[in-house]
Amino acid sequence: MNTRLVFMGSPDFALPTLRLLAAKYSLVGVVTQPDQPAGRGRVLTPPPVKLLAKELGLPVIQPARLREPEAMAQLWAWQPDLIVVAAFGQILRPAVLDLPRFGCLNVHASLLPRWRGAAPIQAAILHGDGETGITLMRMDPGVDTGPVLSQRATPISSEDTAGTLSPKLAELGAQLLIDTLPGYLDGTILPHPQDAAEPTYAPMLKKEDGQLDFTQPVEALARRVCAFNPWPGTFTLWEGQMLKVHRAHVVGAGEREGGQKPSKHASGPAPIYGVRVVHHGLPAIAAAGGLLVLDEVQPAGKKTMPGKVFLQGAKNWRV
Numbered sequence: 008m009n010t011r012l013v014f015m016g017s018p019d020f021a022l023p024t025l026r027l028l029a030a031k032y033s034l035v036g037v038v039t040q041p042d043q044p045a046g047r048g049r050v051l052t053p054p055p056v057k058l059l060a061k062e063l064g065l066p067v068i069q070p071a072r073l074r075e076p077e078a079m080a081q082l083w084a085w086q087p088d089l090i091v092v093a094a095f096g097q098i099l100r101p102a103v104l105d106l107p108r109f110g111c112l113n114v115h116a117s118l119l120p121r122w123r124g125a126a127p128i129q130a131a132i133l134h135g136d137g138e139t140g141i142t143l144m145r146m147d148p149g150v151d152t153g154p155v156l157s158q159r160a161t162p163i164s165s166e167d168t169a170g171t172l173s174p175k176l177a178e179l180g181a182q183l184l185i186d187t188l189p190g191y192l193d194g195t196i197l198p199h200p201q202d203a204a205e206p207t208y209a210p211m212l213k214k215e216d217g218q219l220d221f222t223q224p225v226e227a228l229a230r231r232v233c234a235f236n237p238w239p240g241t242f243t244l245w246e247g248q249m250l251k252v253h254r255a256h257v258v259g260a261g262e263r264e265g266g267q268k269p270s271k272h273a274s275g276p277a278p279i280y281g282v283r284v285v286h287h288g289l290p291a292i293a294a295a296g297g298l299l300v301l302d303e304v305q306p307a308g309k310k311t312m313p314g315k316v317f318l319q320g321a322k323n324w325r326v
Contacts (some may be wrong), residue, residue, distance in 0.1 A: 009033040013087040017054040021093040023181035036085045111146040114180040120206035123151035130209035132234035141180040154198030168236040217241040221281040225294040248307035258298040289314040
């Protein structure tokens with residue numbers, strides 16, 4: 008008898024999993040988030056999972072809350088043997104977790120118990136982890152606390168951003184799921200408790216989390232730029248407006264152009280945090296331990312541009 012699967016997911020991260028599941032299993036339905044306003048025109052835009060599900064000819068529902076009676080009625084009508092979740096964006100209540108006989112499996116983008124929560128990819132980069140990965144787990148009522156079926160690791164390069172690491176993990180997660188499902192469904196792969204290591208948490212990000220604090224170590228600021236690219240993005244203030252920082256690199260205190268301190272106003276060895284300077288023709292800002300050099304920025308109301316181009320019009324950049 009074919010195993011009846013329901014898939015729950017929303018963003019691009021979920022697409023490889025949906026695509027592989029549809030090719031290899033009997034998918035009876037897809038649940039995704041409602042269409043959301045996007046862009047300057049605030050046009051209602053469907054989530055990527057909805058677009059792919061329609062392309063694959065799969066039935067889709069988009070409840071604002073999964074506990075809505077209509078959504079629960081549809082889940083019961085689909086009679087799933089298994090629910091697979093990948094970046095869905097809503098908490099599953101016990102009524103949903105207990106519905107399929109094989110439970111609900113989550114494709115989570117970290118090596119649990121490290122980085123439970125909503126933003127594990129960003130957290131791994133932000134904290135300088137050397138590797139991350141995918142955990143396939145059976146969901147329970149807690150937040151990413153369920154028992155593990157399988158895990159697969161991948162390194163984080165110094166050039167990785169959330170935008171480059173996410174698709175790598177998405178493909179890794181889809182393949183891990185497909186490799187694991189046969190054994191789980193026939194009972195040869197059993198869930199086991201998560202490692203006893205102290206868990207860490209990756210809370211949901213907000214736009215204000217992207218503001219750069221130049222009293223922090225410069226290496227941490229550079230990681231923040233990578234971790235929050237493309238969302239929520241990082242920024243500083245320039246002439247009273249937001250200056251988005253899309254790419255940046257670190258210059259240590261001993262590597263500054265001409266061996267100069269970050270400002271003529273500096274007193275002794277301590278830098279004046281937040282002072283703007285020019286380093287090899289690029290805008291830079293002093294932070295603890297060195298300079299954050301801005302390779303690519305976006306001034307308010309303008310397009311993204313190289314730091315050198317920005318500097319040509321920023322006559323008052325240097326303090």
